[in-house]
Amino acid sequence: MDSWSHYYNRQTTVEEKKLYSHLYKCAEVESPDMLIERFRLLFIEGIEYYPSQILRTLGTIANSEFAQREFPFILNRSCYILINRWWQHPRLKSAIPKLIALFETYPVRVARSRTTKRLRELVRRFPQTQQYRALRHLAQVITQKQEQETPAGSKPLSTFLNRYPCLYEHCLLTQDSSYEQRQKIRLLRDQKQRQYELDLSRYITYQKLHNNSLYVKNPTLLSDRQLDLALKQFTGKIDGYNSYRDLAERFRTYSSLSPCYGAFKQEFYEYLTVAIDSKYIRGEFSQRLYKQLQTTLSQHEHEKLNRALLERTCKKILNFLVVESPQNPKHYVFSDLTSNLGTTPTIGILLKIVLLCRQVKNYLEQRFSILFNHYESHANDTINWLVESLENLNVALSTNFGKLTLCSFYI
Structure with a gap:
């Protein structure tokens, strides 16, 4: 059974539900800048996060037996809780590429606990996954305009994805994409x-x-x-x-x-x-x-x-x-x-x-x-x-x- 099948067939844990519920509540009341900083502290730094019980909850997930194979699905869903909120408001869509760009940054603070080191290792591997590739493609489609005057060879092919809507479903979605995301x-x-x-x-x-x-x-x-x-x-x-x-x-x-x-x-x-x-x-x-x-x-x-x-x-x-x-x-x-x-x-x-x-x-x-x-x-x-x-x-x-x-x- 592959990673997705394991994730799909098992029950969502209490810790996952707490994490998602927390992010939903924050997304309803906080600005994109506040949410992006909150996301950075929680997932990239993994220390000094408030409320601290959410950080402990995330630590429990990171130390679980299924985290090695299923953490990309959990992190992807966490991203989309914020993305789906911003997608509803055209003026907030510009925050989506900023959120995804966090995975190209590095922690500033030193990790002292084994749990923090474990969390950072799981997040560090995320850019190697299909979920991250789809997120990065989404960011490119949102930010790139159809520039016919773009000099030949000045940009990688990935930046032209917005030109090809016939590829969107295959490049912007993954097997764990929700019905809402697909729509x-x-x-x-x-x-x-x-x-x-x-x-x-x-x-x-x-x-x-x-x-x-x-x-x-x-x-x-x-x-x-x-x-x-x-x-x-x-x-x-x-x-x-x-x-x-x-x-x-x-x-x-x-x-x-x-x-x-x-x-x-x-x-x-x-x-x-x-x-x-x-x-x-x-x-x-x-x-x-x-x-x-x-x-x-x-x-x-x-x-x-x-x-x-x-x-x-x-x-x-x-x-x-x-x-x-x-x-x-x-x-x-x-x-x-x-x-x-x-x-x-x-x-x-x-x-x-x-x-x-x-x-x-x-x-x-x-x-x-x-x-x-x-x-x-x-x-x-x-x-x-x-x-x-x-x-x-x-x-x-x-x-x-x-x-x-x-x-x-x-x-």
């Missing part, structure tokens, strides 16, 4: 997505009108030419007759008539590679994709295709095309595709999959969150292929799954 992040994602779609719609309208007296900024990090090509790719007639959406609808109908799963995989291979004029697709990649499909869920070869089998197949192919997991972040195929085919056609292949099986859209976004986390400390000019892929993904998902009717501009 807040989804609302933030929806707000950012709506704004992006509005900005994109205005830009497209401006481009079609050719109005020299009005300038509308390109809302992406792609050049105007790259964005124009992406829009034509993701919304236009990809083969001269059908859009990606048309091809997906036709193939969905056609594949329902497949005699067995084995036959479907052959048809699926042709669906993914059709309308791509590239020697690379017809050569090396074609062979690898064909081999991958042949070995995918081969135990079901003679069964009739069903919804569950389709979803599992699409997920396995997304693993193959993008990346499998945080534990195995190798992405040779994706890097090879973007290098030889280009980022826009590569995202087009992935779009074919999610249009065919919409249930895997979230799974595709999760694949890209793995790549984002893997490269988050890299300067963006050293990973242009990933930045361009994320920008193309934004355009592809917005034009095919968004709420605005953008497709009509380029059909």
Whole structure:
């Protein structure tokens, strides 16, 4: 049983309840500055805290048998008691990054007791956890504005997270996130997505009108030419007759008539590679994709295709095309595709999959969150292929799954 399962399945201790209750009461009456200092004294210093019984309570938690594996969940929940309070008031949101920044500071006072040393050791390990990474990402989304003029390479990829709402749920939430936290992040994602779609719609309208007296900024990090090509790719007639959406609808109908799963995989291979004029697709990649499909869920070869089998197949192919997991972040195929085919056609292949099986859209976004986390400390000019892929993904998902009717501009 992993750490989260242990934490989730056991009863909350009396000490944890006392700690949370204390923080709730303080959050209701104290200013953000007072709360941040209180949090620093309690968790970073671990000494000279008032009321002293809360410090003793925290010490009991730190010395418990479960603290080694479960303290990150307790500390994360403590952070969110304050964050949720401030989130309700826009003028207080700026306190959230200040709270999270505490974990980059060091204690000032000397720790004399074993309990204080134990507490500090547990807090010192917190920045190595998924919970802290999600908190840090949240701070970056809150503080960073979409600066299109940002010089290439001047900032790490992590500071561009606010540009990609499709990654929010995977980068800002963890398995222990509460229902309230999830609702807040989804609302933030929806707000950012709506704004992006509005900005994109205005830009497209401006481009079609050719109005020299009005300038509308390109809302992406792609050049105007790259964005124009992406829009034509993701919304236009990809083969001269059908859009990606048309091809997906036709193939969905056609594949329902497949005699067995084995036959479907052959048809699926042709669906993914059709309308791509590239020697690379017809050569090396074609062979690898064909081999991958042949070995995918081969135990079901003679069964009739069903919804569950389709979803599992699409997920396995997304693993193959993008990346499998945080534990195995190798992405040779994706890097090879973007290098030889280009980022826009590569995202087009992935779009074919999610249009065919919409249930895997979230799974595709999760694949890209793995790549984002893997490269988050890299300067963006050293990973242009990933930045361009994320920008193309934004355009592809917005034009095919968004709420605005953008497709009509380029059909």
